[in-house]
Amino acid sequence: MVREIEFTLNGYHQKVSVKPGEKLLDVLRDKLGITSAKYGCGKGECGACTVNLDGKTVRSCLMYAVEADGSVIETLEGFQRLGKKEIQEIYQKHNAFQCGFCAPGFILSTDELLSQNPDPDEEEIKEALAGNLCRCTGYKNIFSAVKEMVEIRKGRES
């Protein structure tokens, strides 16, 4: 029952052979070298496995790879190439991660939030990031990084 699937991964066309029961997360990590997405809870609660699929963040631990056939996937590995590196840099500036396990998920969720809502208030930031858990920072630095990102982009537009 092995089948060949295709998708765009960080701007590159990818072909990979999978069985229907293989998780997207495992295929990304073990077959395609995408290690920014992490296996955390395996239940969709922690957000460590977040990837962007067709413009929206999804839980790659709750999907079969076959479901992604024909889609466009972005992960943190593609952020430089996709021109989104500045979110990483702001996270770094604010010390917004310590162990770093959750950081790729947070950065992808931040990217999604700002693409839909360029001027979120604190509540909207918290709501957008509520599905990503961080056990190191206490979130304060993460929120301040997102707020500065908002201000920088606003300044650029005006």
Place this chain on the structure above:
Amino acid sequence: MLNFDYRRPESLDEALSLRKEWGGKSSLLMGGTDLFLAIEEEVRRPELLIDLKKIRALSGLEEKDGAVHIGAAVTYSELIHSDLVHQKLPGIWESSRLVASVGIRNSATMVGNICNAVPSAESATPLMIRDAVIHITSASGSRSVPAVEFFTGPRRTVVKDDEIVTSISVPLMKGKFGESYVKLGRYRGEDIAQVATAVLVDENWNYRIAYGAVGPVPMGIPGAEAVLKGKKPAADLIEKAKSEVLNTVSPIGDIRASKEYRLHMCAVMFEKAIDAAVSRMETGAPAYGARLI
């Protein structure tokens, strides 16, 4: 790794014939956020996964013939970002915002939520109070089932092994009305309800009241609706209605909350839900989506 086959039909007819052929050996996959875990935990052991995400006929979200129609492929994120849902189905909009988190809501669908049919299903009670109708199709025909009759037990619904739920219709309200959905979680963000209360009131003081997570299936509370019918809620009526609620619900104690706590909160949340629904009808405040508990 689990061994099953996977198909992704592009038409409903194709999906229905697969469903007819494979029956109970097949599982229907949409967002997959519940089904995936059921398969991982071997609660479900399908031999075939039928992925319905590419069937265009299931993706509609529109107002037509006096109702809002929500296709089986419509995700919670689509519902939340829909002005139509916000304006015409504010209780459904309010409850949809409380489903898990953004990354789940981007995949998870309302039809999937009710078909998974856990007692705490977020969309069950808001659909019940609006007299929503669930549309079900098989290769041999279609039928429509009121939301109140859809749930038959924990993780059990009226949907048969050869059928597919294609959409939900929610009739539009005439005149002024107010709704509320109050959810008790352990914290904000990602959690399922320990108790959920949904209330609808219209300008003639007709009430619809439903509770989730306090019995084997989401349940309406007709006794409380009858006590309040035709009247603006006053303290003595609220007390009487509240005892109807407590006589109807049958919560269990589990890892998330004790039976006693759930019963206590059923009463607390009843007042908050009635207050919010009435106040929204009369004054428009508190805004839908505001914290009610």
